[in-house]
Amino acid sequence: MKGPAKNKIIAMIPARYEASRFPGKLMQDLNGKTVITRTYEAAVRTGFFDEVYVVTDSQKIFDEIINAGGQVIRSKKEHECGSDRIAEAVEHMNVDIVVNVQGDEPFIDKNSLASLLEVFQQEGAEEIDLASLKTALKESDEITNPNNVKVITGKEDFALYFSRFPIPYPRDTSAKVTYYKHIGIYAFRKSALMDFYRLPMLPLEAAEKIECIRYLEYGKKIKMVETSVKSIGIDTPEDLEKARKLLS
Incomplete structure (x- = not known):
C-alpha cells in the first residue's frame, strides 16, 4: 500500500x-x-x-x-x-x-521555512489555503511604522486581518497584547494562488496595499507560523548598508 x-x-x-x-x-x-x-x-x-x-x-x-x-x-x-x-x-x-x-x-532562515512547510503535513492541513510567517514586535517605533505590516490571528493561528496600522488598537493599555509583524514569505496551495489571480481586488486590499488581504476578503484560510528570526528586507539604501555589514 x-x-x-x-x-x-x-x-x-x-x-x-x-x-x-x-x-x-x-x-x-x-x-x-x-x-x-x-x-x-x-x-x-x-x-x-x-x-x-x-x-x-x-x-x-x-x-x-x-x-x-x-x-x-x-x-x-x-x-x-x-x-x-x-x-x-x-x-x-x-x-x-x-x-x-x-x-x-537575501537572508532566508532555513528553520522558519521548514516550519512554514510543515503545516501542510500536519493534521487538518487540508483546510489551509496558504501559510505565512509572523514575528513579535517589541519597539513602539517598529509597531507604528507603516512599512511593517501587522497581523492579528485567532487562537488557531489563522490570520484575522493584516494592516499597516498598529492592530489591535490599545484602548485598554493594561491588556497583555503582543504585536506581530507579517514576514512576506508565503507557501500557497496552487489552487488558492490561481483563485487569487482570477479574482478582482476588493476595497480593503486597495486601501491598505497589502495583497494577502485579498485572500481574507474571499474567505481563504491563512495559517500564520511564528518565528523569532527578524527578516532583513531591503526597502531602502540604509537597509542595503545593514545587509552589507551583516554579510561581512
Missing part, C-alpha cells in the same frame, strides 16, 4: 526592477553579488525545493539570473503584485505548493 504522495514544492522569487521606494534595489551590489542573485542562491541552498525560479518583468534581472546559472521566467503581462506575477508563471506547471520568496530578502 502506497503512503501519501509527496507534495511537489517550488520556490518563486518575484522580482520587479522598478520598486517604488528604492528603484533598482535588486540589482544593487551586496558584497560582490547582486541582491537578487544572493536571494536566489539562498533559496536553492535550503534544499527544500524541487525547483527555484526568479520571475521578472525586467530584462536586466532576467540576464543577471541567466548569467548566474539560475532559472528565470520572464513575465508576459504587467502585474500589480508578486502573487499575480507568480500565478502567471505557475499556471501551467504541475506543482502542489508554491513558496513566494521575496526578492529583497
Whole structure:
C-alpha cells in the first residue's frame, strides 16, 4: 500500500526592477553579488525545493539570473503584485505548493521555512489555503511604522486581518497584547494562488496595499507560523548598508 504522495514544492522569487521606494534595489551590489542573485542562491541552498525560479518583468534581472546559472521566467503581462506575477508563471506547471520568496530578502532562515512547510503535513492541513510567517514586535517605533505590516490571528493561528496600522488598537493599555509583524514569505496551495489571480481586488486590499488581504476578503484560510528570526528586507539604501555589514 502506497503512503501519501509527496507534495511537489517550488520556490518563486518575484522580482520587479522598478520598486517604488528604492528603484533598482535588486540589482544593487551586496558584497560582490547582486541582491537578487544572493536571494536566489539562498533559496536553492535550503534544499527544500524541487525547483527555484526568479520571475521578472525586467530584462536586466532576467540576464543577471541567466548569467548566474539560475532559472528565470520572464513575465508576459504587467502585474500589480508578486502573487499575480507568480500565478502567471505557475499556471501551467504541475506543482502542489508554491513558496513566494521575496526578492529583497537575501537572508532566508532555513528553520522558519521548514516550519512554514510543515503545516501542510500536519493534521487538518487540508483546510489551509496558504501559510505565512509572523514575528513579535517589541519597539513602539517598529509597531507604528507603516512599512511593517501587522497581523492579528485567532487562537488557531489563522490570520484575522493584516494592516499597516498598529492592530489591535490599545484602548485598554493594561491588556497583555503582543504585536506581530507579517514576514512576506508565503507557501500557497496552487489552487488558492490561481483563485487569487482570477479574482478582482476588493476595497480593503486597495486601501491598505497589502495583497494577502485579498485572500481574507474571499474567505481563504491563512495559517500564520511564528518565528523569532527578524527578516532583513531591503526597502531602502540604509537597509542595503545593514545587509552589507551583516554579510561581512
